[in-house]
Amino acid sequence: MPSHSPSDPDASLQAPDHRDESHELDLGQFLPYRLNSLADRISQALSRIYGERFGITIAEWRVLAWLSHREELTAKQIGEHTRMDKAKVSRAIQSLEGRTLIRRTQSSQDQRVHYLHLTREGEEMLGELIPQAHAWEAELVTTLSSGEYRDLLNTMGKLERQLARLEG
């Protein structure tokens, strides 16, 4: 098993010529596919926790998670953070409000906007859910050294920035 090589230090090797540009495609070696299928599997596994144990969907979970560390968010802001379209956010909010996990208060400056807050009930649920999510993540990454973990996040950050550049 190839080890976490130190890799020719910090940069200057440009295009990763890891493979020549053939007219065949090995999806197993194609980063977008690999990433997508890994992320999918992780999402599905994790959604067993919040889906089965807590009865919430991915969208709802994302809304709650954002509210857990920033109160006073609006639907729009949540949409921006989570990159979910506004219809999806709206529906998640309706469902969470129906289950009294969150509450909405209308802004007095702008009648169109509603601030979202966790209710006590919502906080209690998150108090159980979040440690379980962290524990699951910890199990997932136990086989990584902390260096590998850090490098992974780092590399993902680079890809995100490059993506923004390509999109921009």
Add this chain to the structure above:
Amino acid sequence: MPSHSPSDPDASLQAPDHRDESHELDLGQFLPYRLNSLADRISQALSRIYGERFGITIAEWRVLAWLSHREELTAKQIGEHTRMDKAKVSRAIQSLEGRTLIRRTQSSQDQRVHYLHLTREGEEMLGELIPQAHAWEAELVTTLSSGEYRDLLNTMGKLERQLARLEG
């Protein structure tokens, strides 16, 4: 911006105690979320190539890609490789067959199974599409050194194996 640190060498640091187990959740630091949103963005960007330029869906693209380097696949095998459920595979195949990008031949040993093949037309499309997909991927990863790229795939492999272990 933290650089690609060499990280305490090869291993033995067990649980990445990168963060304590709090009752708040910063989605931006939560690996499943980060991975998922990165993969999503990449998928969407890439699907602009095969969607807009070639008029095929992700599912169709996956079927074609697998056929590009292994002829004689059945619907079931494609489902296993791509982790798509059989209904989705079936629909992708119907659509591709309708556009004469693939052809199906019934197995003589087992009347239930159909082998899938690319048609000349399908091969021609892939001959254009695959280099564009590779080129796009190359642009995405240009900011990574080849070491970082290798480490990324490596780490993803570890996560995949750990996931398989957790799933039992």
Add this chain to the structure above:
DNA sequence: GGCAACTAGTTTCACTTGAAACTATATAGA
């Protein structure tokens, strides 16, 4: 003030999805 353009959030509609039921075929066992 009044009109046009804009924005937050909701609803509608046509399409996609996955789970389950179904069809047709194959295999194993009594």
Add this chain to the structure above:
DNA sequence: TCTATATAGTTTCAAGTGAAACTAGTTGCC
């Protein structure tokens, strides 16, 4: 051989989806 069970692939159905239309409220400008 007959019956039960399994499998490949398709279809159905109910639920979920995003794009676009819509509602209600706001801002800019004359």
